[in-house]
Amino acid sequence: MSQRVKGAVQQARGSVKAATGRLTGNTRLELEGHADRLVGALRRAAGRLRSRLNKLR
Numbered sequence: 824m825s826q827r828v829k830g831a832v833q834q835a836r837g838s839v840k841a842a843t844g845r846l847t848g849n850t851r852l853e854l855e856g857h858a859d860r861l862v863g864a865l866r867r868a869a870g871r872l873r874s875r876l877n878k879l880r
Contacts, residue, residue, distance in 0.1 A: 826866050827866075827874070828870075830865070830869075831863065832863070833860075833862055834863030834864055834867065836859055836863075837855075837856045837857065837858070837861075839856070840859055841854075841855075841859075841860065844856055
């Protein structure tokens with residue numbers, strides 16, 4: 824699975840986790856969700872960069 828896909832999945836999972844934490848009043852779960860979304864975004868960006876670099880070769 825590519826980094827872009829893994830990142831998108833992690834972002835989606837983080838969004839769900841953050842929303843669940845917000846709805847249940849669980850601050851820790853909400854913050855973990857936000858962190859997962861951030862890591863997912865970084866992973867997607869790394870995947871896009873890797874794809875662009877491979878096209879240059």
